[in-house]
Amino acid sequence: MKHLITFIYLLFSPLSLHALNIDENSSNLSILEHSLIYIDTNNSINSKNINHQEFISSPSDVISLGYVKNTALWIKVTLKNTSSKSISKILEYDNPTVEKLYFYDKNKTVKTGLLHLNANKNAVNPIIPLSFKAYETQTYYLKSYSRIKPTKVKLILWNELDFIKKESKSTMFYFVFVGIMLTLFIYNFMLFLFTKDRAYFFYIFYIFSIMFYNAFYSGRFSQYFTTQELTNYLLKANGSFTIMIVFSSLLFTQSFLETKKFNKLHKALNHMYWILPFLVILSYDAWIINASSHYVVLLIGLFIIYVAFYSLFKGVKQAKFYVLGWSIIVVSFMLIAFQWVLHYDLKDYNLTYVSEVAFILEALLFSIALAHRIKLSNKQLILFKNEEQVRLEAIVTQKTKALKTSLEEKDILYKELNHRIKNNLMMILSLLKLQIKRTENKETIGSLVVTKNRITSISNLYEMLLLNNTSLNVDTYPYVKGICQNIALNFSNKVNIHYEINYNLKIDNLIYLGLIVNELVTNSFKYAFDDDKGKIFITIKKDNSLVFVSIIDTGKGFQERRKNALGLSIVSILVEGQLEGKLTIDSKNSTKVFIEWNDENL
Incomplete structure (x- = not known):
């Protein structure tokens, strides 16, 4: 009877008019649309005087105030346990980047958010445990304040088991995302080491930027690294994370799409590098600009897409992958950014992980594009080699033709020269023969004959060279024999010569x-x-590098004083001066002449 009276009192009391009924089965329940809100435009209200403020009903299950520098959002939540037993719930504030979140009830005050990190934080979003006795109604106040990040509110009530399952699923998906991105990071890093192509280096820098951006904005960084000083600094510099993605994208775009081919676009992209440092400085700790920096970054992203489309139109084959990848990213960024303006929640449309999926798809597309780049490079290399081979063959053909023409001209000149030399030698020999016939002095005749024989020896060698026009090698035996036979024709002696x-x-x-x-x-x-x-x-013989020549006759020899005759003087000059050899003459009883020289020195 006592419990029935209590239930009837709570049902018709003023408090129950705004209370949301819950029981042990209530889980994954959105409660903001059943709550009251108050917007403190000066951030001056505290827990002591909040009761005197006029609250209004929440218009939606998601409230987004956007970037408001000095505005706090108060939420009044009244929950009623309709079950006959005590229950425990978890209240989740579904925004990991809220800076300050205060929870008030009649017994306690809880501070959480990025500026009030809990060393025992075990969830991405701020959570508050709630307890209810049987048929108990509780009223709570929450104050949300963000000076740098956008103010967005969504409240979800969970059973403990369901919340753990949800967190496990979210964590698993995040580590899948990190695993895929790390795999692509290592894959492209190895390609960079092997190819030394700067596009791969800029791309791994881009992947790193994405991973760092996602770690902070998804709340994973503050979950696993609960250092308050580091979190405070990263919160102030949070605008730099988006700018870092754009910076790495610009580097990758210029290298991958080879924008130097398009002079005006390349210069425009270069000018954007000057904009980014100013955005970093002006957006630090929301100094001068905050939301505007994101709009500028979005415009740069759209311009990059325009560059990609232009490159595709101009025949850059790998640009098709780039266009698709960047389009996915820009669409996902717009969906996320417009949440603050249009007051909707992507989770309501099963788009909880839209940014992660977009990053993975883009990274996969860019990796495929880079692999396609290697394929195109190989094709271009093969094409270049073929063109170079054709060009070299044309040059060789041209040079060969010119060389052949030159050789033909030189051959004609050579033949003309040979003809003239041969005619000159024959004319000299004819003149000597004519002079011998007209001369009666025997001594003069002898001198002329010797001279004629000398010229004949040179002429014979020259003729042998002409006959053997494929080589400069002439057989020694026929040449020496020819000289001796020519000499024998001028004497009546019957001398046998042995070779x-x-x-x-x-x-x-x-x-x-x-x-x-x-x-x-x-x-x-x-x-x-x-x-x-x-x-x-x-x-004539050779032993190692020494050549030995001996000329021996069976005659009577000659006196010592004849060694200074003209013929022997000529022999001495030729052996010692030209052949750099050694001459030995033995003229006793018979004449023995020995000559030797080192053939390798000549």
Whole structure:
């Protein structure tokens, strides 16, 4: 009977007119639309005189005042336990970035929010535990104040178990988000290390900016890092987080879309770098601007999209990924930003994690775009190599044609030169032969014959070179034999010449050897044999780097004073001066001439 009387009293009392009925099953219940609100435009009301203020009914389940610098929002909540037993509930203030939140009831005052962090904070949003006795009605006052962040209110009543499930689900989703972003961060960082492409570096800077921004605005940073001094500083600099995203986006945009191709747009993007530092300074601690900085950032984001569309129109293939990714981000930012203006809550439309999903989709698209960039780079490299190969082949063909023409011209000149040299040598030999026929003095005839033979030895070598036009190598044996046969034609002596030639001399040395053989064999024919019979032995061989030449006859030899004759002087000059070799002559009984030189020195 006692409980029935109490229930009837509470049902018809003035307090019950604005009370929201709850029981043990009430959970995930929005209560703001069942509450009363009062807007303190001077932030001057306190808990002692709030009872004297005129509250009005809340028009919606979400109230957003936007960026109001010196305005507090008071909420009066009356809850009535309609069950016959005691119950416990959790009141969640669904805004992780509220700066100051005060909770008042008749027994206690709770301070929470970013400026009143709790060391034991175990939820993203501020929460307050409530207890009700059977059929008890409680009235609470909440004061929400944010000087820098926008003032937004949504109140949800939970059972403890349901709240834990909701928090677990939210935490799991957040760590999935962090895991995906970290994976993309590491993936693109490795690509940067291998490719050294600055676009990848700017992109990992962009990913870092997104993760830091999300950690602060989602309340995860203040949940896991409950240092009040650091939170106070980050709250004052919170406008810089959005600006940091835009800054990294500008760097990435210019590098990824190669905006240097579009001079005016590239300069416009460069000018925006000068705007961002002023936004950071002016928005710090809401000094001069606060909400305006976000609008400026939004305009820069829209301009970046315009640059992406322009690049796509101009044929930048990877711009299509960029356009789609940035469009997703801008749409999500607009949906979030317009919550404060149009007074709606994305959670009511199952868009709780719209920003996280947008960031993941954009990051995936940009990563695909960067991979596509590598593919395009490889194609361009292959195309460049092909074009370079074609260009080099054209150059080689042109140079080969020019070289062939030049060689043909030189061949004609060479043949003309050879023809003239051969004619000149033949003319000299003809003149010498003519002079020999007209001269009666035997001594003069002998000198002319020796001279003719010298020129003949050079002429023979020249003819052999002309016949062997594919190489400068001439066989030594036929050349030496030809010289000796030519000498023998000028004498009546029946001299047998024996050849032992086992090494082919270099062309330069062969010229000198021809002159040496001409002088020594001529001397043997003229002076060595009294009976017009004899033998001459010519040997040429090589041992390691030394070349040995010996010319030996079976004649009578000659006196010591004949060593200073002109022919032997010529031999000495050629051996010691040109071949840098050693000459040894033994003229006793027979004439033996030994010559040696180092073939590697020449």
